Amino acid sequence: MPGELTPKGRATRARIVEGAAEVLRDRGVALTTLDDIRLHTGTSKSQLFHYFPAGKDALLLAVAQYEADRVLDDQMPELGCLDSWEAWHRWRDVVVERYEAQGDHCPLSTLFLQIGRQEPGARALVVELLRKWQERLAVGIRALQGNGLLPTSLDVDRAAAAMLAAVQGGVSIMLSTGSSAHLRAALDWGIVQLRAAGQFAA
């Protein structure tokens, strides 16, 4: 239960979430049972329900939160300072690398399609993640404007939204086809076009 956790309890709970995340990553939500998680985390059924009395969906939601937190962290040094074209290209490389390493398993997309509709918190979680992500991109674009690399007339939020959609689309296609070509193309195109917009208007 929440609030009354001893250090030991907290450690066990964390072990469950992290272990469950691992299992879910390589087996997929649809094929993962509580027994798999139990085995992989070295716990028992009662512990799973002790820490997640609401059941499996609540556990999946906790894992989703855990994974969502990692998404931005994984891009973090680069995503945090997009104030030059070189920085944008570095960021692109990090994103491509991260998703290529992850292969065709996006823990979040599968998690959400499983619990998204039922658990009310799930949608809020992903909305928040996307909002933060887009905000970071917008900050980066404004930084470019500040450095005189882009005209101030540019619609920043629209551009950031488009860039976010490009990333998501690239990832989505990668999950379906196994190839990162579209992710690369979308990011390159997005950045190149942003640059062109700068040169065109300047």
Place this chain on the structure above:
Amino acid sequence: MPGELTPKGRATRARIVEGAAEVLRDRGVALTTLDDIRLHTGTSKSQLFHYFPAGKDALLLAVAQYEADRVLDDQMPELGCLDSWEAWHRWRDVVVERYEAQGDHCPLSTLFLQIGRQEPGARALVVELLRKWQERLAVGIRALQGNGLLPTSLDVDRAAAAMLAAVQGGVSIMLSTGSSAHLRAALDWGIVQLRAAGQFAA
């Protein structure tokens, strides 16, 4: 069984696939059982297995094929003739409208995340759909080039890939958040940038 179907048998099979598609669209893959499909199509268990001896996954795959065929058909008059900027904007409107009407249920994405990994044919199916889609976009871009609206120096395949990723990303975000804002932004941005590229190079 394949090959030896009477007209009646073919009709029943079609009824099953179409009915199953309807159920899957509004209930989601995860929550749809064979019994739901049986009820909604007015059939019996034995018929389901008579026409899909391999079981549920095979049926889902058939539904996926059925849905995949509809995706391009639904955009069809517009997607087929993208030879002017007006045509591109009309196409954008159709895409946005189609997905807004569909709401937050993408039959394909859920289907693939369910059966994608197990059924070998599923991935090939979506790859083929994406390939056709991108090819249509490339044809449209080449038509613009042919009409002198875009420079021939433009990398058509890359641009088409980026545009496809934009659509997919917009749809993907729409499924997660329920808002079509990103889909609109991504499409508008893509087209506007394409136009700008034309003006810039011209």
Place this chain on the structure above:
DNA sequence: GCTAGATTGGACCCGAAGGTCCACTTCTGT
């Protein structure tokens, strides 16, 4: 060390859902 509460182990329950079977009906060809 003793008691209360947190933690853990694992046996058990039960409903749901995919899949099987067989009897019955309807169609097709000769």
Place this chain on the structure above:
DNA sequence: ACAGAAGTGGACCTTCGGGTCCAATCTAGC
């Protein structure tokens, strides 16, 4: 008309997996 195959209905089986329960053990404060 009749034989055989295609098509249909629905009862039944089996497995699997989420969830429950209770007894045993550990930890912390007094």
